[in-house]
Amino acid sequence: METGARVWLRSPHSEWGWVPALISDREEIVELAKGRLGSTYEKKSLRLTVTNDSSDEFGNYFDRVPQFEVQIVVDAKNKECEEVKLRNLGDEDAENGLNSSTKSSPKSREEPIGLVNDLIHLTHLHEPAILHSLRLRYDGDVIYTSTGPILIAINPFKKMEGLYGEEVMEMYRRYGEGAGTPLLHTTPYKQSKTTTNSPSTQALPPHAYRTADEAYRSMMRGLENGVIMKSASKKSSAKARIGKKSLQADTTGVLPANQSILVSGESGAGKTVTTKIVLNYFAMLSKKITNDEFARRRQTFSPVSSPKHLPSSPHAEREEVCIEQQVLQSNPILESFGNARTLRNDNSSRFGKYIDIRFTNKGKLSGASIETYLLEKVRLIHPSEGERNYHVFYQFLSRASKEEKRQFMLEGLGVMDFALLSETGTYDRRDGVDDGEMHEEMLEAMMTIGFSDETVSSLMRLIAAILHCGNMTFTAHHLTNSRGHSDACSLDKTPSAIAAAKLLGVTFEDLSSALTSRAIRAGNEVVHSPMDIIQSQKACEALMKATYGAAFDFIVAKVNESISARQTKPQASNTCASIGVLDIFGFETFETNNFEQICINYTNEALQQQFNKYVFKLEQDEYEREGILWKFISFPDNQEVLDLIDKKHTGILALLDEQCIVPQSTDKKFTRYLYAKCDTHNRFSASAAQRVDYKFSIDHYAGPVEYSTDNWLEKNKDQMPSASVELVKGANFELLGQIQKYIRSEDRDGRGSVATKSVGAQFSTQLRELRSRIDATVPHYIRCLKPNDELVADCFDPKMIVDQLRCGGVLEAVRVSRAGYPTRYPHDVFKARYYILGDTKDTSIISPYGNKNRASMDQEDMEIKRLISKIAFDIWEADHEAMVAETETNLTPVKSANFTHLYTLSQ
Numbered sequence: 001m002e003t004g005a006r007v008w009l010r011s012p013h014s015e016w017g018w019v020p021a022l023i024s025d026r027e028e029i030v031e032l033a034k035g036r037l038g039s040t041y042e043k044k045s046l047r048l049t050v051t052n053d054s055s056d057e058f059g060n061y062f063d064r065v066p067q068f069e070v071q072i073v074v075d076a077k078n079k080e081c082e083e084v085k086l087r088n089l090g091d092e093d094a095e096n097g098l099n100s101s102t103k104s105s106p107k108s109r110e111e112p113i114g115l116v117n118d119l120i121h122l123t124h125l126h127e128p129a130i131l132h133s134l135r136l137r138y139d140g141d142v143i144y145t146s147t148g149p150i151l152i153a154i155n156p157f158k159k160m161e162g163l164y165g166e167e168v169m170e171m172y173r174r175y176g177e178g179a180g181t182p183l184l185h186t187t188p189y190k191q192s193k194t195t196t197n198s199p200s201t202q203a204l205p206p207h208a209y210r211t212a213d214e215a216y217r218s219m220m221r222g223l224e225n226g227v228i229m230k231s232a233s234k235k236s237s238a239k240a241r242i243g244k245k246s247l248q249a250d251t252t253g254v255l256p257a258n259q260s261i262l263v264s265g266e267s268g269a270g271k272t273v274t275t276k277i278v279l280n281y282f283a284m285l286s287k288k289i290t291n292d293e294f295a296r297r298r299q300t301f302s303p304v305s306s307p308k309h310l311p312s313s314p315h316a317e318r319e320e321v322c323i324e325q326q327v328l329q330s331n332p333i334l335e336s337f338g339n340a341r342t343l344r345n346d347n348s349s350r351f352g353k354y355i356d357i358r359f360t361n362k363g364k365l366s367g368a369s370i371e372t373y374l375l376e377k378v379r380l381i382h383p384s385e386g387e388r389n390y391h392v393f394y395q396f397l398s399r400a401s402k403e404e405k406r407q408f409m410l411e412g413l414g415v416m417d418f419a420l421l422s423e424t425g426t427y428d429r430r431d432g433v434d435d436g437e438m439h440e441e442m443l444e445a446m447m448t449i450g451f452s453d454e455t456v457s458s459l460m461r462l463i464a465a466i467l468h469c470g471n472m473t474f475t476a477h478h479l480t481n482s483r484g485h486s487d488a489c490s491l492d493k494t495p496s497a498i499a500a501a502k503l504l505g506v507t508f509e510d511l512s513s514a515l516t517s518r519a520i521r522a523g524n525e526v527v528h529s530p531m532d533i534i535q536s537q538k539a540c541e542a543l544m545k546a547t548y549g550a551a552f553d554f555i556v557a558k559v560n561e562s563i564s565a566r567q568t569k570p571q572a573s574n575t576c577a578s579i580g581v582l583d584i585f586g587f588e589t590f591e592t593n594n595f596e597q598i599c600i601n602y603t604n605e606a607l608q609q610q611f612n613k614y615v616f617k618l619e620q621d622e623y624e625r626e627g628i629l630w631k632f633i634s635f636p637d638n639q640e641v642l643d644l645i646d647k648k649h650t651g652i653l654a655l656l657d658e659q660c661i662v663p664q665s666t667d668k669k670f671t672r673y674l675y676a677k678c679d680t681h682n683r684f685s686a687s688a689a690q691r692v693d694y695k696f697s698i699d700h701y702a703g704p705v706e707y708s709t710d711n712w713l714e715k716n717k718d719q720m721p722s723a724s725v726e727l728v729k730g731a732n733f734e735l736l737g738q739i740q741k742y743i744r745s746e747d748r749d750g751r752g753s754v755a756t757k758s759v760g761a762q763f764s765t766q767l768r769e770l771r772s773r774i775d776a777t778v779p780h781y782i783r784c785l786k787p788n789d790e791l792v793a794d795c796f797d798p799k800m801i802v803d804q805l806r807c808g809g810v811l812e813a814v815r816v817s818r819a820g821y822p823t824r825y826p827h828d829v830f831k832a833r834y835y836i837l838g839d840t841k842d843t844s845i846i847s848p849y850g851n852k853n854r855a856s857m858d859q860e861d862m863e864i865k866r867l868i869s870k871i872a873f874d875i876w877e878a879d880h881e882a883m884v885a886e887t888e889t890n891l892t893p894v895k896s897a898n899f900t901h902l903y904t905l906s907q
Contacts, residue, residue: 001048001074005088008128009050009070016798018128019065020058020087025049028040028076044076051083061135067427108365118146119206125814129496130805131798138787138796144206147810149618150781151211154801155270158793164277168209169284175204176213208274208782212281215259215780216363219577222257222778223361225500257577261778262607265784266586266804268345268791274784275355276331277582282579283324287364326563327368329445333559336395336442337552338372340379344789346431350376350390351552352603354770361575368563369741372556373584373766374759378715380466383424393421395439396463404457408498430791447621450562457737457849461561462551465503466544471496474516474540476533488530489516506732515539528723538714540719547718547728550742553737562576582770586784587807589705597713598652598707599763601700602645606767607774608701608809609638613814614779630748638701643681645698646764650677653760656716660758668694671709702807718759783808792834816841820824 001007001023026048031269035045051069073079102445117120121131128145137145138154143163145152162168204210261278263271335347342348351371383389397415414419429435446456473492479488491497491512501511518527531539536734588597588603645652655677659670671694676683678696681818686696690706697706720728725745728736785804788795805811 001084001087006053008049008085008087008126008132010083011065014062014065016061016131018085019062020051020130021050021068021084023048023084024051024069025734025898027075038234046076047076048072048074048084055475065498066648070402078411079790085126085128085840088122088124089353096601099550113313114714117203118144118148119814120148126813127802130810130814131802135796135798135800139794142205144208146206147808148813149615149779150810150813151206151208152783152785152810153208153265153270153274154785154787155268157787157791163207166284168207169281172204172209172213172281173285173288176210176217179597186572198753205344208277208283211261211780211782212278213260213285215579215778216282216285216359218778219257219259219359219579220363222259223575223577226257227361256777258579259577259780260580260582260774261780261782261783262582262584262611262774263585263784264335264582264604264607264808266344266588266786266807267342267348268789269586269784269804271583271586271788272331272335272339274782276328279328279331279355279357282365283328285363286324286359289362289364300527323367323563324365326449327355329448330368330370330559330563332438332441332445333353333449333555334370334372335655336377336392336438337555340383340390341426344786345384346429346433346791347391349583349585350379352582354773355581355583356578356773357581358576358578361577366576366766368751369476369560370556370563371770372552373603374596374763375549375552376673377718378394379550379597380545380548381470381541385424386426387424388426388429389421391435391438392442392463393418393467394427394435395442396460396553398434399436400460400725408461409495410464418470449559450677451558455558455735458733459555461503461733462547462735465500466501466548468496468500469540469544472540473497474533474536479530485795486530487532489533489536491515495811503733504555504727505731505736507726508726510730513541514721514723517723519722519723519726521720525759539724542720543724543727546724546743546745547736547739550739553742554735554739577760580773582774586804587700587702589703593705593707594710595712597705598645598698599760601698601705602642602653602763604807605638605641605700605768606700606771608812610771610774610779611781612637612812627843640681641698641700644678644681644683652678652765656760657758660713660717665713667709670713671696674709701809701812716760718744718828727767783810802827813817 001539003023003026007021007023008018010017011019011720012269026046029045029047031043031045032040037040049069049071052065052067053815072081074084074085082764116133119125119130119133122133134145134152134154137143138156139158143154143156143160145154255688263274263278265271334353335349338351339349354371354373356366356371360366372446379387379389388394394415397410397413400408400410404411415427421427442454471492471494474489475485475492476489479486493508497511498508501508504511511561515531516539517530518535520527520529584603584607585600588600590597641649648654653672655669655674659665659673662669674696675686675691679686683699684696685699685704690696691709694710695706695708697704720743722745725743728743729739731737785801785803785808788797789800802811
C-alpha cells in the first residue's frame with residue numbers, strides 16, 4: 001500500500017460499512033521486540049494516514065460521509081489489514097477490457113456492470129469490493145452475479161422486463177448446446193475464452209437459467225461417460241474371456257451424472273421463485289427434446305406410409321407433457337398448505353423441500369419426487385404479530401362456494417371470525433396477490449396432479465374443522481372423587497365445537513372426552529384421568545397440529561405418487577440420471593430464537609460444511625492444474641458446532657431426547673442439564689444473565705446466536721395424546737383414516753418412543769440422508785439475497801447484504817479462494833502490467849508471451865517448461881522454509897502464504 005493508493009476504509013458509522021479513501025502518507029516504523037529465547041529483533045510496521053476520497057466516481061453514495069483523517073498501523077511484511085482494503089480502480093478495469101455501461105437484459109452483449117460478471121475475476125476480492133460491485137449491478141437492474149461456483153441472486157421486488165420468458169430460455173439453451181464455447185467452467189476460477197465475437201458464442205451473463213443449464217449439460221455428459229465406461233468394461237470382459245489381457249476401465253476423475261442445485265437464503269430473498277424459474281427451464285428443455293423427436297419421426301414417414309400409432313402432434317404424447325406439467329403444478333399446492341405471510345416475506349415457505357427431477361438418457365424429464373423438511377406447525381396455533389397463518393385458510397374462505405359454506409358450517413363467517421386467523425390482526429398480503437385467485441390456481445393444480453374431487457373436498461373439510469377447533473373453549477371446575485380433589489374442565493358445547501365434531505366425523509361427547517381426559521394403561525386396565533384447562537387446551541392444539549401436519553404429508557405423498565417416473569420396464573442406472581433442487585431455509589437469527597431456529601441453523605451448519613469442502617476441492621483442483629502448491633490453505637471446518645448440536649449422547653438434540661423420556665421433566669430442568677453437559681464446549685456459552693432466563697448461545701459459522709428453551713420438550717415430542725389418537729381411529733371421516741399413518745402419537749403410558757418419534761431425531765436422520773444425496777452429486781449453488789426489509793424495489797441496504805453474504809457462506813468461500821493467492825490476474829492482464837520486468841522479445845512457446853497452446857509443444861519444449869516450473873518451485877520452497885524459520889524465531893503467527901506470479905523469462 002503506497003502513498004496515493006485508493007482504498008476502502010472500514011467505517012462503522014457509515015451505512016455502507018466501508019467508505020472510499022486515499023492513503024495520503026506512509027511511514028515506516030521499526031520497534032524492538034523480544035523473541036522466544038529472550039533475544040531481541042527488529043519488528044517493522046507501516047503507519048498509514050488515510051483520508052477522504054473526494055472523487056465523484058461514486059455519485060451520491062457517500063455524500064453524508066464527513067471529512068476524516070485516521071492513522072492505521074499494518075505489518076510491513078504481509079501488509080494485510082482488516083480495516084483497509086485496496087480498491088479495484090478504473091485503469092485496471094480498462095486493462096481488463098471492461099466497461100461499466102450495460103443493460104439488464106441478457107440479450108445485451110456489452111461488458112458487465114460492476115466491473116465483472118464473476119467477482120472472482122476482480123483483482124482485489126474482499127468484502128467491500130463485493131459489496132460495491134453488487135451495489136452497482138443492483139442499481140443497473142442486474143440481479144444475477146457469479147462468485148466462483150456461487151450464483152448470487154438479489155430479489156428486485158419488481159417485474160424484470162426481458163429477463164425471463166421463452167425467448168431468454170431459448171437463448172441460454174442454445175448457448176449451453178455449445179456453438180464452439182466451453183459448456184461450463186470446470187473450476188470456478190477458469191476464465192471462459194471465446195474464439196469469436198459472434199452473438200452465438202459470446203458468454204452470456206450469469207442467470208438462474210445458466211446455472212440450470214450447466215447442471216443439465218453436466219448431467220448429460222455424465223450419462224455419456226457412463227455409456228462409454230460401460231462399453232469399455234464390456235470390451236475388457238470380452239478380452240478376459242478369450243484369454244487376452246484385461247484392461248480395467250479407469251473411472252478416476254469421472255464426475256457423477258447426478259447433479260444438485262442448492263437454493264438458499266433468508267425469508268423474502270426469493271428462494272421459492274428461483275426454484276420455479278429452475279423447474280420451468282428444465283420443463284422447457286424436456287419439451288424441446290419431445291418436439292424435436294416428434295418432428296424427426298414425422299419426417300421419417302410419408303403421409304401415406306405413416307404408421308397408425310404415430311401421434312398427430314407432440315401434444316398427443318401426453319405422458320411426457322403431463323409429467324412436466326405435474327412437476328410444475330406441484331408448487332401451487334405445496335405453497336397453499338406450506339407457505340404463509342411473515343414479517344419478512346408475503347409468500348414465505350415454512351418448510352424445506354428437495355425436488356429430485358429424473359431424466360432419461362435422451363434428456364427428457366421422466367418423473368420427480370419431493371421430500372419435505374420441518375413444517376412449522378407451531379404457526380398454525382400461534383402466528384406472530386403482523387403475520388398470517390397458512391395461505392390455504394384465507395384462500396378457502398375467500399372463494400368457498402355456497403354449498404361448501406353450508407356443508408362445512410361456514411355461512412356468514414369470515415377470516416375475522418376465527419381465532420386462528422384473527423389473533424394477529426393481519427388478513428391480507430402486501431404483494432397484491434389475491435387469495436381467491438390463488439385458491440382457483442390451487443384447485444386447478446390439484447386436478448392436474450390427479451387429486452379426485454372427493455379428496456379435494458375432504459381436504460377442505462379438514463381445513464374447516466381445524467378452523468372450528470380453534471374457536472372451541474373450555475370451562476374449568478373442580479372434581480371430587482375417591483382420590484380427593486383435582487382440577488378438571490369440560491368442553492363448552494358451542495356452535496364451533498358442534499361443527500368441529502361433525503366435520504371430524506365424531507360425536508361431541510367423544511370429542512369432549514378425548515380433549516378433557518388422559519387415557520393411561522395400568523396393567524390390563526385403561527384409566528381415564530381428568531385434565532385441567534391448560535392441559536385440555538394443549539391437547540386441542542396437539543390435535544390441530546397433528547392432523548394438519550399429517551394432511552400436509554398426505555398431500556406430498558399424493559403429489560409424489562402422481563409425478564413419480566412411470567417406466568414400463570426398469571432402466572439401468574447408467575441410462576437415467578437426476579437433478580436435485582434444494583429449496584431450504586437460510587440461516588436465521590431473531591430477537592427470540594427457539595427450537596425451530598436451532599434446527600434451521602443446524603441444517604445450514606451441515607450444508608455450509610459440505611459447501612466449504614466442495615469449494616476447497618475446486619480450489620485444490622485449480623492449484624494442481626496450474627502446478628501450484630496448495631497445502632498452506634487454511635480449510636474452514638465447523639465440525640465442532642455440528643458435534644455440539646447432534647453428537648450422539650452428548651449433543652444438544654441427544655440431551656433433549658433424553659429429557660423427553662424422563663418423567664416430570666421440564667424445559668427448565670433440561671436447560672440446567674444442558675449447562676452441566678455443554679458448559680465447557682468451545683462453541684457453547686451461557687452468561688449469568690442468560691442463565692436467569694434459561695437461555696444459551698452457540699457460536700455458529702455466521703456468528704453467535706442466542707436461543708431460548710421455552711417449550712423445547714413439547715416441540716421435540718410433537719405427539720398427539722393417545723386419547724386423541726383413539727378418537728381419530730374411530731372417526732367416520734375417510735381422510736382421517738388415510739392420514740393416520742403420518743400422525744405422531746404417544747403410547748398408552750403417555751410417553752412414546754422418543755428415539756423414533758422425536759422431531760430432533762427425525763430431522764437429524766433426514767439431514768444425514770440429504771447430505772449423503774448431495775455428496776453423490778455435482779452441486780451448483782444459488783444464494784438468494786434480500787436487499788431490504790421493507791420488500792420494496794430500488795432499495796439497497798449494504799449492511800443487510802453483507803450479513804446475508806456472511807450467513808450464506810459467500811464471504812467464507814472468498815476467504816478460501818484467496819487464502820493462497822489473494823491477487824489474481826488473467827495472463828494477458830499480467831503481461832500488460834509487468835512486461836517491463838521481462839524480455840519483450842521473448843515469444844517462444846515456453847514463455848508466457850507465446851500464443852501457442854500446450855498441444856502444439858513438442859517433447860523438448862515440454863521438458864524445458866517442466867524444468868522452468870521445477871526451478872520456480874524450488875525457489876518458492878526455499879523462500880517458504882526461510883519464512884517458517886523466521887516465524888518460529890520471532891513468534892509471529894504463520895499466515896497463508898501470499899505470492900504473486902512472477903515469470904522468469906529465459907532465452
